[in-house]
Amino acid sequence: MTSVTFYGGVGEIGGNKILVEDKGTRIFLDFGMSFKAEKTFYSPPFLSPKSGNALIELGILPKVDGLYEFDDSKASVDAVFISHAHLDHYGHVSMLKREIPIYCGETTRTIIEASAMTRQSNFESDLEGIQWKTFRTGKKMNVDSIQVEPIHVDHSVPGAYGFLVHTSSGTIVYTGDFRMHGPRKDMSEEFVEKAAETDPIAILTEGTNLTGAEISSEAEVSDKLSRLVKATKGIVLAEFSKSDTDRLTSFYSAVKSGSRSLAISMRQAYVLKALEKDPKLKLPRLSDKNLLVFRRAKKKYYPWEKEVMNEANVIDSVKLSKLQNETVLVTSLADFEELIEIKPASGSCYVLSASEPFNEEMEIDFDKLMSWLAHYGIVQYHIHVSGHIMPLQLREALQKIEAKKIYPIHNEHPELFAKFVSGMKSEVVVAEKGMNYKL
Numbered sequence: 366m367t368s369v370t371f372y373g374g375v376g377e378i379g380g381n382k383i384l385v386e387d388k389g390t391r392i393f394l395d396f397g398m399s400f401k402a403e404k405t406f407y408s409p410p411f412l413s414p415k416s417g418n419a420l421i422e423l424g425i426l427p428k429v430d431g432l433y434e435f436d437d438s439k440a441s442v443d444a445v446f447i448s449h450a451h452l453d454h455y456g457h458v459s460m461l462k463r464e465i466p467i468y469c470g471e472t473t474r475t476i477i478e479a480s481a482m483t484r485q486s487n488f489e490s491d492l493e494g495i496q497w498k499t500f501r502t503g504k505k506m507n508v509d510s511i512q513v514e515p516i517h518v519d520h521s522v523p524g525a526y527g528f529l530v531h532t533s534s535g536t537i538v539y540t541g542d543f544r545m546h547g548p549r550k551d552m553s554e555e556f557v558e559k560a561a562e563t564d565p566i567a568i569l570t571e572g573t574n575l576t577g578a579e580i581s582s583e584a585e586v587s588d589k590l591s592r593l594v595k596a597t598k599g600i601v602l603a604e605f606s607k608s609d610t611d612r613l614t615s616f617y618s619a620v621k622s623g624s625r626s627l628a629i630s631m632r633q634a635y636v637l638k639a640l641e642k643d644p645k646l647k648l649p650r651l652s653d654k655n656l657l658v659f660r661r662a663k664k665k666y667y668p669w670e671k672e673v674m675n676e677a678n679v680i681d682s683v684k685l686s687k688l689q690n691e692t693v694l695v696t697s698l699a700d701f702e703e704l705i706e707i708k709p710a711s712g713s714c715y716v717l718s719a720s721e722p723f724n725e726e727m728e729i730d731f732d733k734l735m736s737w738l739a740h741y742g743i744v745q746y747h748i749h750v751s752g753h754i755m756p757l758q759l760r761e762a763l764q765k766i767e768a769k770k771i772y773p774i775h776n777e778h779p780e781l782f783a784k785f786v787s788g789m790k791s792e793v794v795v796a797e798k799g800m801n802y803k804l
């Protein structure tokens with residue numbers, strides 16, 4: 366007997382926490398943070414959660430015995446598989462019992478650990494004692510009656526995977542987050558092909574982009590950025606997700622072609638440095654002459670910041686003020702006080718290179734952003750492409766895979782989704798949070 370229970374990720378973008386049970390074996394696919402649920406009750410930094418029990422009380426964490434570090438009962442779950450290093454997929458692994466192994470890709474582990482180092486430590490980001498088990502694409506892992514086969518996919522963070530979950534009743538396909546318009550769309554195509562070969566009993570599929578989809582590609586973004594950087598007089602300010610290395614690469618090639626340097630934040634530099642150990646990612650090195658690290662004015666630096674400063678070419682706002690025509694500064698609203706020292710020149714631009722106003726990695730307070738930009742006369746461009754598959758490509762992929770059942774997840778419009786993909790051989794099931802579905 367095989368079943369799935371959706372403890373998060375249905376009717377919302379992210380917060381994926383899906384329990385798969387097969388002959389007494391229990392595994393979770395992702396254990397992400399639900400931004401929507403947390404935002405309903407909390408407003409950090411003034412009102413932040415203080416305990417796991419509070420999160421259970423508010424329905425932010427599922428009430429499952431034998432799952433959490435702060436619960437004394439015996440572990441009731443055999444393993445957790447993380448698809449990729451976005452908080453809405455891994456953000457709550459910190460809560461889990463340390464005897465439950467966490468499986469993820471090598472790059473995912475690198476990004477999760479490096480990001481945690483740069484964040485203020487609290488109970489939601491504490492990774493101490495986690496038993497990581499890392500994999501690469503195609504490695505089959507057995508957890509009692511279940512075998513999980515990760516296949517790489519293209520997404521807006523490196524090292525993302527979809528899973529083929531082989532159970533005693535057949536294969537369940539889990540897409541994680543993926544797209545067909547990124548630089549490695551071949552990986553997503555391979556995932557779709559392999560998934561189709563398994564003749565799956567079910568597919569749990571993302572469907573983030575059902576409204577407001579666009580036809581574009583990372584290559585097009587890269588081209589637009591190059592044109593903008595070349596044409597701008599003054600400084601270019603840019604905002605994008607720090608773990609999106611495809612976007613970093615697009616900005617890097619834009620500054621090179623426009624004879625500028627790219628100044629990144631300490632945080633982003635720390636993650637980039639951690640990723641240097643994998644040459645297959647083909648990322649610019651921290652010591653590259655076109656890369657700078659922006660040092661905010663403050664009295665004390667953390668050890669990880671000192672580590673970055675030792676290896677990188679560092680620039681501060683005083684120096685940057687004189688090199689405005691030669692720099693693209695990756696920034697966020699939290700750094701905007703530095704503009705007072707930088708004194709942006711006439712003709713400067715701000716490029717929002719993320720979905721607006723909110724995505725998996727950041728939230729932008731638009732009113733405040735607009736006030737700062739207006740104060741300095743900085744115009745705003747939006748140059749971006751999503752990390753998620755577009756609807757027609759998703760429909761085509763689902764048609765190819767032809768699973769017996771389709772469970773839409775990671776989307777806000779499951780009914781629309783069900784109608785959009787109706788008429789195929791697959792039956793669409795709109796799942797409810799906390800309900801168990803037999804397969």
Ligand SMILES: [Zn+2]
Pocket residue numbers: 378379451453454542725775
């Ligand atoms: Zn996601």
Ligand SMILES: [Zn+2]
Pocket residue numbers: 449451520542725752
């Ligand atoms: Zn994601």
